[in-house]
Structures are given as C-alpha cells and as structure tokens.
Amino acid sequence: MAGPDALNPVAERLKDDLTELATIRAPESGGWTRTVFSEPYRSARDWVRARMRSAGLDVHADGAGNLIGVLPGRDPSAPALMTGSHTDTVESGGRFDGVVGVLGALEAVRLMRENGIRLERDLLVVDFLGEESNDFGLSCLGSRALAGELTRAHLDRVDHEGVRLGDRYTGFGLDPSAVLGAAGDFTTNGLHRYLELHIEQGPVLEEHGSAIGVVTAIAGIRRLVADFIGRADHAGTTPMTVRRDALAAAAAAVLAVRQEGCGAPVHGVATTSRLDAEPGSPNVVPARVRMQAEMRSVDVGWLSDAQRRLAQKITEQAGEFGVDADLRWSVDNDRVPAHADVQQTITSITDALGIGWEAIPSGATHDAVHIARLCPMGMIFIPSREGRSHCPEEWTELDDILTGVRVHTETLIALDRS
Ligand code: GLV
Numbered sequence: 001m002a003g004p005d006a007l008n009p010v011a012e013r014l015k016d017d018l019t020e021l022a023t024i025r026a027p028e029s030g031g032w033t034r035t036v037f038s039e040p041y042r043s044a045r046d047w048v049r050a051r052m053r054s055a056g057l058d059v060h061a062d063g064a065g066n067l068i069g070v071l072p073g074r075d076p077s078a079p080a081l082m083t084g085s086h087t088d089t090v091e092s093g094g095r096f097d098g099v100v101g102v103l104g105a106l107e108a109v110r111l112m113r114e115n116g117i118r119l120e121r122d123l124l125v126v127d128f129l130g131e132e133s134n135d136f137g138l139s140c141l142g143s144r145a146l147a148g149e150l151t152r153a154h155l156d157r158v159d160h161e162g163v164r165l166g167d168r169y170t171g172f173g174l175d176p177s178a179v180l181g182a183a184g185d186f187t188t189n190g191l192h193r194y195l196e197l198h199i200e201q202g203p204v205l206e207e208h209g210s211a212i213g214v215v216t217a218i219a220g221i222r223r224l225v226a227d228f229i230g231r232a233d234h235a236g237t238t239p240m241t242v243r244r245d246a247l248a249a250a251a252a253a254v255l256a257v258r259q260e261g262c263g264a265p266v267h268g269v270a271t272t273s274r275l276d277a278e279p280g281s282p283n284v285v286p287a288r289v290r291m292q293a294e295m296r297s298v299d300v301g302w303l304s305d306a307q308r309r310l311a312q313k314i315t316e317q318a319g320e321f322g323v324d325a326d327l328r329w330s331v332d333n334d335r336v337p338a339h340a341d342v343q344q345t346i347t348s349i350t351d352a353l354g355i356g357w358e359a360i361p362s363g364a365t366h367d368a369v370h371i372a373r374l375c376p377m378g379m380i381f382i383p384s385r386e387g388r389s390h391c392p393e394e395w396t397e398l399d400d401i402l403t404g405v406r407v408h409t410e411t412l413i414a415l416d417r418s
C-alpha cells in the first residue's frame with residue numbers, strides 16, 4: 001500500500017488539464033461557454049475522451065451520450081463504483097463547475113495506477129451529458145437518462161427556437177430511443193456507491209475557512225413557466241385604466257417570486273430568470289409574456305407551500321391588471337439526501353488527513369441527484385471564491401482543488417472496500 005504522500009495529486013498535471021479544457025469554448029460568448037449539444041461541447045468531449053484514454057481508462061459512450069471511462073477492478077462481478085460530473089457549462093459560465101469532478105476523477109485514477117492500487121470493483125468515471133439546465137427547463141440529461149427518469153414527454157419539450165429535445169439529440173448524433181433505453185445499460189452488476197467532487201458554488205466554505213464540505217442533501221427544484229395573456233393596444237392613446245398590460249402583470253409576479261425566496265425559513269431561494277414580451281414594440285402595450293422561474297430548497301414542506309402561495313398570488317395580481325395567467329409547474333428534481341455511510345466515509349478520511357470540513361446542504365443541483373436512485377451517493381465540496389459561480393468570475397484556488405482531489409481519491413479507495 002502506498003504511503004500517504006504518494007496519493008497527493010500532481011499540481012502541474014491537474015493545472016494543465018484545467019487550462020487545456022478551458023481553451024475549448026464558444027468564441028463568440030463571454031466567459032466559458034460549452035452548452036449542451038453545441039460544437040464546443042462536442043470538441044471538449046472529444047478532448048475528455050482522449051484524456052480518459054491516456055489516464056488508462058477503457059472509454060465508451062452510452063446510449064444517452066454519457067462518456068464512461070472504466071478502470072477494471074479485480075472482481076468483474078462486483079457492483080461498480082462510480083464517480084464523475086459534467087463538462088458542459090451555462091452560457092457565459094466558469095471553468096470549474098463540473099469540470100473539477102471529471103478532471104479530479106482522472107487524477108484519482110492516475111494516482112491509483114501510479115501507486116499500484118488496484119480496486120476490487122470496476123471504477124466508472126463518467127462525464128455526464130448536459131448537466132446544466134437548458135432551454136427545455138431540464139437539468140442533468142445524461143444522469144437522468146441513466147436513472148430511467150428521462151421520459152418520452154421530456155423529448156417532446158421545445159426550446160426557445162421551437163426545436164424538440166428529441167431532435168436536438170438527433171442533431172448531436174444520438175438516437176432518442178437509445179437515450180430512453182440507456183437506463184441500466186452501463187453495468188451488468190449494478191452500482192455500489194457514487195461519489196462526486198464539485199465546487200461549492202456558494203460562499204459558506206470560504207466564509208467559515210473550511211477546506212471541505214460534506215454534502216448532506218441536494219435541494220429540490222420546482223420550475224415555473226407562466227404565460228401572461230393581456231391585450232395589445234396603442235401605447236400612446238389607451239388610458240392607463242383600461243389597459244391589460246401583460247408585462248406589468250409579469251413584473252408583479254417577478255417581485256412575488258423574489259419575496260417568496262426572501263421569506264424562506266431555511267435554505268430556500270426563488271429566481272425569475274427570463275421574460276419574453278410580445279409584441280415588443282415601443283408603442284404597443286405588451287399583449288403576451290412568457291416568464292421562467294424556479295424555487296429551490298432542501299425543505300420539501302416549504303417548497304410545496306411556497307408553490308401554492310405563489311400560484312395564488314401571481315394569478316390574483318394578474319387579475320388586477322386584467323391579465324390571465326396560465327401557470328405550468330414542474331419538478332426538476334426532488335430533494336435528495338446524501339447517504340449517511342458515504343458522508344461518514346468522507347468525514348473519516350478528512351479527519352485522518354487533518355483537514356477541516358463541515359456538513360453543508362447543496363443549493364445547486366448535481367448528477368448525484370439522479371444516480372442516487374441507483375445506489376448510495378455522496379458529494380465532496382471545495383470552496384468557491386466569494387461564492388461566485390455560473391459566471392466568468394467563478395474561481396477555486398488550485399490548492400483547494402488539490403485538497404479536494406486528495407480526499408476524493410482516498411474516499412473512493414475506502415468506498416471500494418466498504
Ligand atoms: C446547475 O448547476 C443547477 O444547479 O441548476
């Protein structure tokens with residue numbers, strides 16, 4: 001068995017990987033942009049595939065477009081260990097969200113191989129397809145499909161260009177029926193444990209000076225698409241009292257969403273992220289508005305109550321503007337707890353290494369939400385500078401990434417034996 005220092009990640013190697021992947025992005029967008037189904041995303045994943053191979057993994061893509069690198073274990077019949085994350089980004093996002101979990105897992109594999117550590121179980125390193133929420137209001141496409149949670153109805157959702165999700169898959173070279181059939185396709189023996197390393201994307205670890213966050217649960221997400229239907233009229237002649245201004249009703253709804261988030265008792269947030277107003281002419285009272293919003297919390301009761309309160313308030317307020325509101329809610333994911341045994345394994349490793357940690361809920365969603373349907377999961381967080389994420393300023397110090405990879409590597413080895 002290798003001594004502890006031999007399991008220290010190699011800083012230059014990891015830094016080079018992070019730097020190289022960061023060069024693959026949409027040139028016309030700000031920050032780091034590799035949205036799902038885009039050309040930069042396709043190129044980035046070719047790069048990831050090659051990197052997986054050079055780390056010594058047997059690589060294949062499953063029907064759902066997940067890239068899976070296999071490090072064979074001693075016992076091919078044992079349920080496999082899985083790790084990974086994603087390499088897609090939001091529009092104008094950062095360099096670390098998801099990427100740290102994929103490249104960190106590759107470094108873990110290299111460390112195991114260099115130190116002659118052979119796991120009992122196969123280790124599957126996965127770059128899940130399209131984790132970020134997209135125009136279809138759906139996050140975690142790849143892990144959702146693996147868990148059998150992607151449905152035919154999802155494939156019929158359309159984006160802002162009116163294109164079906166199913167057709168986006170086809171355009172990316174994936175067969176929609178293979179996507180739906182990918183569940184259970186990836187291993188014959190089932191999964192033993194899933195572990196994901198990720199940046200916190202919030203301010204807590206930095207504020208508290210904790211190097212590691214041990215995730216307790218991942219927040220549930222309720223999404224809302226609301227259509228406000230008013231009436232187009234002349235903006236110069238129609239008296240204020242008779243207008244049916246759809247955008248005014250939507251503006252009131254935006255504030256109601258914000259107010260609900262501000263009133264959340266525990267970790268709870270609410271965000272309106274998009275308004276599309278028609279006809280959008282300077283001299284016409286807006287006739288129709290589509291609004292996109294979401295609420296998140298690890299408190300399931302609050303989520304349900306907040307949804308009920310908001311639905312009532314938005315409809316009532318719209319009525320005061322003479323506007324009809326058509327609200328369509330969906331659950332992107334339910335709250336998912338991290339498994340107690342996996343949390344315990346992470347904390348014992350972290351304690352043994354003398355690294356400071358704290359237990360922390362995740363407001364961001366992750367592929368782990370869906371893989372939790374298949375086996376016990378856990379997540380390791382590392383600090384984000386000023387809590388910034390989903391923006392070009394997203395940053396995590398290399399030293400913090402190295403600490404995360406160290407804990408991640410040792411936790412994988414311990415989980416293999418658990
Ligand atoms: C993705 O990062 C999300 O949390 O929505």
Ligand code: MN
Pocket residue numbers: 086097098131198365366
């Ligand atoms: Mn992420």
Ligand code: MN
Pocket residue numbers: 090097132390
């Ligand atoms: Mn993200």
Ligand code: MN
Pocket residue numbers: 131132364365366
């Ligand atoms: Mn996420």
